[in-house]
Amino acid sequence: MSKEPDIVKNAICTFCGCVCDDIELTVDPDGKRITKATNACVLGKSWFLEHKVEDYPVAMINGKEVSFEEAVEEAAQVFVNAKFPAIYGLSDTTCEAQKEAVAIADYLNGNIDTTTSVCHGPTGMAFQGVGESTASLGEIKNRADFVMYWGGNPAEAHPRHFERYAVTAKGMNTPNGKEDRTVAMVDIRPTSSSLIADIFLQIKPGSDFELLWAMRAMVKGKALDNTLEERTGISMEKLENLVERMKNCQFGVIFFGMGLTMTRGRHFNAGALLELATDLNDFTHFVALPTRGHGNVTGADNVVSWQTGFPFGVNFNRGYPRFNPGEFTTSDLLGRGEADALCVIASDPASNFSQKAIEHIKSIPVISLDPKPSVTSQLARVAFTTATYGINVAGTVYRMDNVALKLRPAFKSPFPSDEEVLRAIKHRICELRGIMINKTAAA
């Protein structure tokens, strides 16, 4: 008689920042693959169903298979011999692993940075500069009657954002879903998301800041010159109408994506949007949230913040944490040829950083932790194959609205988790440096 498949209820999808926690997984009786992912979106289905346990070596040094212990020893030696070790990635792993990475950076007096620095890093800088008016996605689902998306395409990047949280979701004060909401979209071109918008503002590329600044002036009743339409593509009349609707809603929210934060103006663009939300609180309740991409990039910000005081781009060279985006963010410091060792966790900078940074990556020892081979792992001196978080590994992740969720993995992997690898490296570093730590303490 064949064995019944295992069912994992309320599993969590860690593909994107929505971190949907209502997935029902059917696990094949062989315990090596998922055959069904009910409730998952197209991206989530691909995340779960295409995950297979493949026959990669657990660890390699210079491309040759070695034991886990040998790789840990080599990684620890690389780290302790470096004067400027940099740790990067961390957005696709658990908070428990992120915590170990921060500990390593602290023990080594190294540098730690996450992929936030190349996506919503400007948002983090804007939070620090101008503050944040925020809410949980649950509150938005239940209360928001005006929803705006700026510089993002959630229909393709976060497919369940509309139905679970913000557009068609039915909540306590929004029982009719989309009928109870006004949906506005701002982008430089029509997208599959803009099709559902009641108001679509197609703006000229690179004019986000000017438009946001003009909206702030309108909200505050301040002077504006008459070149707005020529510069942004949006007429004064249309913008005035939009601003009036925003001022007169009951609960408004602006979600913003990398179309805003990674275009010219960066942290000032994000800051202008956050300040607009704050300004609107003189008239009604308004919040603004970044739509985060990776499954636990929000967790990375939280873990690095609660352990160092800063969200990303943190340097411990002098024994205490210092934050300075541009100076201690990985893409910048590699571009200037500053780090002399790099540890990459669940990221692939060798394929997406600038050419100068990639050239420098090729010239220094790299330690890589990734479930699959990547360009970075191919050129790494020490490469670990790790288990996939959410599918094979339990732990904590943060949804894009900073709500912590516990993972419910589907089946075990033959590979160690990022947390196990990082903890082993940390212990060996402490031995080499003569630092006493409690190895039996919980992670």
Added chain:
Amino acid sequence: MKLSLHTQPDVPLEADVIFPDLLLEKTVSEAAALEIFHGNEKTTLGDFFTITDENNDGTVEVEGDLSKVKLLGSGMSFGRLKIIGNVGAHLGAGMSGGEIIVEGDAGDWVGREISGGRIIIKGDAGHMVGSVVRGSSIGIQGGEIIISGSVKNELGNGMRRGLIAVGGDSGDFTGVNMKAGTIVVLGQLGQRPGAGMVRGTIISTHNAELLPTFTYDTTYRPTVLKSIFIYLRKLGFSLDDEYINGNYQRWSGDSIELNKGEIFLYAE
């Protein structure tokens, strides 16, 4: 005292002991023993610099490719620091007096949060010249930063007092969140100058597109600009008479803030 870089650092060298207040009180051997950070490693000044006691006129001279050397002249309050070569980030950070002269290019954060003194860069400089550090709202509170070449973004971010003059172009957000003070850019201003400025003056000898929250006031020949330009000539900038005696458009902004900032653009 003269310091010559004899060993190129592999990773950034944080040499915040190189400033006249400290070095001029030391003998050569004492100076060589001063502690600096090479990445995360504590080392000494003598491990990287050959130090000689060549002059006694209150000048500290540093030479070599110092592009990986940070924090030179930070916190200085008197004397003269002369740098021959390119220099790294945070030059003259938080200085309150004295003079720094760089015969080369400088990195990012030149003269961040200074309150006095003068920094002269003969080449180009990076981002955040004369600006705040992240998380702070007030930039320089006095002093002068004079740059012959061009600079990148956020020149004078949060500036409250002082003078910044740039011979070439400036990047985006020149004078962003300015509280007061004067910025002169003799080349082209980047995008969005004066965004969020409360008070203060930005002057350019080129036209520029301003934010919609700036309003045109008038075109005239302000006497104060003549005084500023004549002062800049004395500092070594070559300025044609047409700029000194020319007409300038005056724009007010940023209306989102107090609307008491002013941008002067040369009117041909």
